[in-house]
Amino acid sequence: MTEFIIIMLVKMFVIFGAVMLTMTYITLAERKILGYMQIRPGPNRVGPWGLLQPIADGIKLFLKEDIIPDKASKVVFVIAPAMALIPAVMTLAVIPFGPAVTIMGRQVDVYMADVNIGILYIFAVSSIGVYGIVLAGWSSESKYSLLGGLRSSAQMISYELSMGFALVGVIMMSQSLSMVKIIEAQKGVWFIVPQFFGFIIYITAAIAELNRTPFDLPEGESELVAGYFTEYSSMKYAMFMLGEYINIISVSGIVTTLYLGGWSGPILPPLAWFMIKLLAVVFFMIWVRATYPRFRYDQLMTFGWKVLLPASIANILLTPVFMKIFGYL
Amino acid sequence: MAETKNMILNMGPQHPSTHGVLRLILELDGETVVKLTPEIGYLHRGVEKLGENLTYHQFIPLTDREDYVAALSNNLAYCMTVEKLLGLEVPPRAMVARVLLTELQRIASHLIWLGTFGLDIGAMSLFFYCMREREQILDIFEACAGARLTINYFAIGGLRHDLPEGFESRVRDFIKIFPERMKNDYERIFQDNKIVRMRTEGVGIISKEDAIDLGLSGPLLRACGVAWDIRKSNPYCGYETYDFDIATGKVGDVFDRYLVRMEEMRQSLKIVQQALDRLPGGAHLADDPKVCLPPKQKVMTEMEALIHHFKIVSEGFEPPVGEVYHSIETPRGELGFYIVSDGSNKPYRLRFRPPSFVNLESLAKMAEGKLIGDLIAIIGALDPVMGEVDR
Amino acid sequence: MSEMVVDKLKKRFFASVLDSYSFRDESTVIINKEDIVAVCGYLKSDPDLSFDFLSDLCGVDYMGREPRFEVVYHLFSIDKHHRIRLKAMVGEGEKISSVVGIWGTADWHEREAFDMYGIIFEGHPNLIRILMPEDWDGHPLRKDYPLKGR
Incomplete structure (x- = not known):
């Protein structure tokens, strides 16, 4: 028992640390890639190629004055960022970064837990994140924050549906809710091929869920200044950002697991394959950000309910037909 | 409930x-x-009041600071108004150079508009592409005047200095590169984007009649289908001799305003090309020693020139009693100056008819009943420059 | 072109046209301020003139003269491409009728003239300061207003 606890604790620290490190460098990568796409160098002052930039940013955010608006409801205002961050970290628990490896004679899985209802767990946990945003918007007592919070709650609820439906296709094909089983089911062909529509729907809804361009309305700078975190500063602001970027990693991890075959791949070790695929998905999101403008609020809702949701339901209906034709059943 | x-x-x-x-x-x-x-009024600096207390020459730098996105157009409008008041003829080289440079300024101004409009509706990359081309134009301005934003290059009677060496090749480089950039970098990434269309089409429509009633001018009025361009209707600077078309829209929505401005950039480039081909030699400043500063070389060597220089700088000149109104087509619309002269060396009244001020008036009409997201797109398409609105 | 406008105007509003002159090919007509709305309405609606566009409206302060202020209207016709300048004299504390009903754009112009000179436009829907703060004291473009403020 003690051994189990020690292993879990070590794994927790390693995974959390690794994810935090990846996340900080994803912020830099985002700025660099955006920079190159926009014919400018991006951050290049702090360290070689700007490599120390994320650390400088972190220190800056730590040392900033922490302002709580006078009229804000203080308790909620303080709790909200944590409510946005914690669920994001919790989803990491079920993301399978790699298969079991042998360290010091012990079999150790490179993931926290293989829950047999992994997908449901992710949905359950990530839905809690909405509360953080809504409460942040409400408790700030600022009109911009309120509008941002409302926008984002409506958006997240609408897109969560299509997201869930899109995954049903994958679950049908793998006949399991466990992340590890799903990876194993993709031994022959990655689910991106048979579930291509599902993949498109999922990634669209996921980008919307992450509040990223073209669905970045809750924080649409030109409209709502910074949306729900307009009034936040210092570490509380950083916590929203942390949550957002960890969510990017976990969503990319989910996409990798469910559609891109997870850790499987030739020659390179499984963990490397997983990271390559994950970063490719992150790169895709950054690319979309450099290319697309922002939807209008009503168009966003129309798109979610009238296009994405019917499409995801159609995907569920077509999957069994497809499976029958190609002999999965 | x-x-x-x-x-x-x-x-x-x-x-x-x-x-x-x-x-x-x-x-x-x-x-x-x-x-x-x-x-409005947060940027009010009392420029009209200042104008009444400065000599005619001294006011030119202030015009740069009105519509700071299109400083040369403002220079031109003011200088032409004073020239009209004086009855001063501008030499042909200066005239052609003025046309050339203000058209480049129009392109630069529209590029800023395009970039910021993109930012407003969330397309961030476009801004940087626009800045890249604008940079090239600003380099040309810098070579001419030494300044990039507040250019202050036109003087009463012509140009402050002659065009610099290598001017022609710089402009030719730009002409060569620009149409391609427009097609590949702006239109393909922006115009053909489905979301851009969704955000702009049918948004902020204003009818022809309302637009005229509210005094809209420039690209905004042309987007409603009114083919009115001061360069055509009341030509100045010899615009009647250039071959270009007026771009007009059909419905008068935000997308039409975009199309009109894009087409205007193409037409401006055409004018730049023509002006460059015909750029004559000769003086760059009118030969009127009472009004125009003599060249530095002469000031250093000739007594008479030195006296004129001193008189113009310290006292200015005294135009005849009278009043004139002159307006030109700036990137934003009709920019007019109304100067009342009482025969002294300072204007008695200097009125500035800023296009942005008037255009902004119609914002309520366009945006009421729409969503916040539309409002942002509409403000972006109005292209207001607050320096000019508040003066 | 603009002679035709002046002639027509003189014929039609014989009593209202106080004076007219031309300088640098620009015609100026001085109108009795009581008749400004009638004259403007005519200029806009007459098919030969069709001054449908109010380019500019501004005040001028001739301190020491009676009446002290002038309101200057610059009209333009988008079809005919001609311009004309109308002027109306307004004394201090006197009122002049607003032309908002004829050209909607006059709204802000008149507010500005009120803000800068204190000229009161009768019938204006919302005659409040536009550029200066609401509680500002005085009218900055008046000649007796000091350059450096007070």
Whole structure:
């Protein structure tokens, strides 16, 4: 028992640390890639190629004055960022970064837990994140924050549906809710091929869920200044950002697991394959950000309910037909 | 049912997309704008009052600071008004150079508009592509005048200095590169984008009649289908001799305004090309020793020139008693100057007819009943420059 | 072109046209301030003139003269491409009728003239300061207003 606890604790620290490190460098990568796409160098002052930039940013955010608006409801205002961050970290628990490896004679899985209802767990946990945003918007007592919070709650609820439906296709094909089983089911062909529509729907809804361009309305700078975190500063602001970027990693991890075959791949070790695929998905999101403008609020809702949701339901209906034709059943 | 109240949202003067210090008081029902009241004057510097206390020459740098996105157009409007008051003829080289440079300025101004409009609706990359081409134009201005934003290059009677060496090749480089950039980098990434279309088509429509009634001018009026361009209707600087078309829209929505401005950039480039081909030699400043500063070389060597230089700088000149109004087509619309002269060395009254000020008046008409997202697109398409609105 | 406008105007509003002159090919007509709305309405609606566009409206302060202020209207016709300048004299504390009903754009112009000179436009829907703060004292463009403020 003690051994189990020690292993879990070590794994927790390693995974959390690794994810935090990846996340900080994803912020830099985002700025660099955006920079190159926009014919400018991006951050290049702090360290070689700007490599120390994320650390400088972190220190800056730590040392900033922490302002709580006078009229804000203080308790909620303080709790909200944590409510946005914690669920994001919790989803990491079920993301399978790699298969079991042998360290010091012990079999150790490179993931926290293989829950047999992994997908449901992710949905359950990530839905809690909405509360953080809504409460942040409400408790700030600022009109911009309120509008941002409302926008984002409506958006997240609408897109969560299509997201869930899109995954049903994958679950049908793998006949399991466990992340590890799903990876194993993709031994022959990655689910991106048979579930291509599902993949498109999922990634669209996921980008919307992450509040990223073209669905970045809750924080649409030109409209709502910074949306729900307009009034936040210092570490509380950083916590929203942390949550957002960890969510990017976990969503990319989910996409990798469910559609891109997870850790499987030739020659390179499984963990490397997983990271390559994950970063490719992150790169895709950054690319979309450099290319697309922002939807209008009503168009966003129309798109979610009238296009994405019917499409995801159609995907569920077509999957069994497809499976029958190609002999999965 | 519970009683519902509309929300009052104070947008600006500090807000990312109010293009400066515009303040809008919005009454919102959800996200729908029920009532919109613009509050202006945050950048009011009393330029008209200052103008009454400066000599005619001294006022030129202040015009740069009105519409700072298109400083040369403002220089031109003011200088031409004073020249009209004096009855001063401008030498042909200066005239052609003025046309050339103001058209480049129009392109630069529209590029800023395009970039910021993209930012307003969330397309961030476009901004940097626009800045790249604008940079090239600003380099040309810098070579001419030594300044990039507040250029102050036109003087009463012509140009402050002659065009620099290598001017022609710089402009030719730009002409060569620009149409391709427009097609590949702006239109392909922006115009053909489905979301851009969704955000702009059918948004902020204003009818022809309302547009004229509200005094809209420039690309905004042309987008409604009114083919009025001062360069055609009341030509100045010899615009009647250039071959170009007036771009007009059909419905008068935000997308039409975009198309009109894009087409205007093409037409401007055509004018630049023609002007460059015909750029004559000769003097760059009118030969009127009482009004125009003599060249530095002469000031250093000739007594008479030195005296004139001293008189013009210290006292200025005294135009005849009278009043003139002159307007030109700037990137934003009709920019007019109304100068009343009482025969002294300073204008008795200097009135500035800023296109942005008048265009902004119609914002309420365009945006009421629309969503906040539309409002942002409409402000972006209006292209207000607050320096000019508030003066 | 603009002679035709002046002639027509003189014929039609014989009593209202106080004076007219031309300088640098620009015609100026001085109108009796009581008749400004009638004259403007005519200029806009007459098919030969069709001054449908109010380019500019501004005040001028001739301190020491009676009446002290002038309101200057610059009209333009989008079809005919001609311009004309109208002027109306307004004394201090006197009122002049607003032309908002004829050209909607006059709204802000008149507010500005009120803000800068204190000229009162009768019938204006919302005659409040536009550029200066609401509680500002004085009218900055008046000649007796000091350059450096007070």
